[in-house]
Amino acid sequence: xxxxxxxxxxxxxxxxxxxxxxxMSGKEATVYIVQCGDFIRCAKVYKEASKRSFKQAxxxxxxxxxxxxxxxxxxxxSSKFGREQQENIWQNAEVDALYKLAEAGVRVPQPYGCxxxxxxxDLITDEDGSAAPRLNDISMSEEQALEDHTEIMSFxxxxxxxxxxxxxxxxxxxxxxERGPVIxxxxxxxxASANNNAKxxxxxxxxNMTRYYAQFAPQLAQSKYGQEIWALYEKGLLSAxxxxxxxxxEKDEITNVSNVLDEISTARxxxxxxxQRKQDFDL
Numbered sequence: 001x002x003x004x005x006x007x008x009x010x011x012x013x014x015x016x017x018x019x020x021x022x023x024m025s026g027k028e029a030t031v032y033i034v035q036c037g038d039f040i041r042c043a044k045v046y047k048e049a050s051k052r053s054f055k056q057a058x059x060x061x062x063x064x065x066x067x068x069x070x071x072x073x074x075x076x077x078s079s080k081f082g083r084e085q086q087e088n089i090w091q092n093a094e095v096d097a098l099y100k101l102a103e104a105g106v107r108v109p110q111p112y113g114c115x116x117x118x119x120x121x122d123l124i125t126d127e128d129g130s131a132a133p134r135l136n137d138i139s140m141s142e143e144q145a146l147e148d149h150t151e152i153m154s155f156x157x158x159x160x161x162x163x164x165x166x167x168x169x170x171x172x173x174x175x176x177x178e179r180g181p182v183i184x185x186x187x188x189x190x191x192a193s194a195n196n197n198a199k200x201x202x203x204x205x206x207x208n209m210t211r212y213y214a215q216f217a218p219q220l221a222q223s224k225y226g227q228e229i230w231a232l233y234e235k236g237l238l239s240a241x242x243x244x245x246x247x248x249x250e251k252d253e254i255t256n257v258s259n260v261l262d263e264i265s266t267a268r269x270x271x272x273x274x275x276q277r278k279q280d281f282d283l
Contacts, residue, residue, distance in 0.1 A: 044119040136171040145216035165190040169205035224248040
């Protein structure tokens with residue numbers, strides 16, 4: 001196919017040999033399958049901010065560090081240079097997150113760098129070598145749903161352990177190859193320790209994934225993995241070896257239980273007092 005204008009510089013520099021086909025076009029980027037020497041890879045071409053439909057990007061970029069004071073001031077003033085720097089940060093956030101998560105053991109596409117708004121990375125394939133389907137395009141047994149849900153929860157824990165929250169995780173941002181789920185689309189990755197919306201986004205990520213798998217394993221519907229994960233994270237007790245239960249009691253629930261126990265104790269005491277008074281009367 002004709003080489004897209006944004007990919008042409010990569011062809012000129014010898015990073016890409018040819019563009020085989022367009023794989024998909026989404027709210028933030030268009031992805032192409034490309035030939036790189038002996039390898040078939042993906043080229044993710046980010047859309048310009050004016051053409052990108054990703055909502056509330058500012059919520060996700062909160063807390064991202066900018067080392068240069070000049071760049072930070074330009075971004076605050078929203079000058080042309082500042083907007084360019086904001087775009088660079090948005091695009092580089094994904095490749096940085098991919099490298100960090102791959103090292104942490106999370107299954108993500110292997111990145112090969114971001115060049116002028118084009119991210120090169122591995123093409124995730126199925127057992128036949130075709131592009132792997134998204135999670136929302138497949139069905140599974142209850143046993144498989146429970147197994148994959150457990151793996152996704154472990155990925156979320158591993159991500160949080162290195163300070164990253166996906167921020168937009170759902171069945172549309174997970175591919176499935178012959179080994180299981182692979183997490184994709186991370187330009188909005190959230191800094192867990194610096195973003196005021198971190199907890200809300202983590203809970204939403206977990207709820208989205210749990211709701212999807214609950215279609216095949218209904219027992220997951222009542223679980224509270226998100227609350228459990230965040231509570232352990234806040235207490236500094238979350239690690240790769242943490243065994244999750246999916247159970248969590250809110251403070252008000254604990255208070256209510258305590259109140260019920262107090263009422264039971266009071267009722268028992270009144271009963272015993274009544275028995276004693278009756279015995280005293282019979283005497």
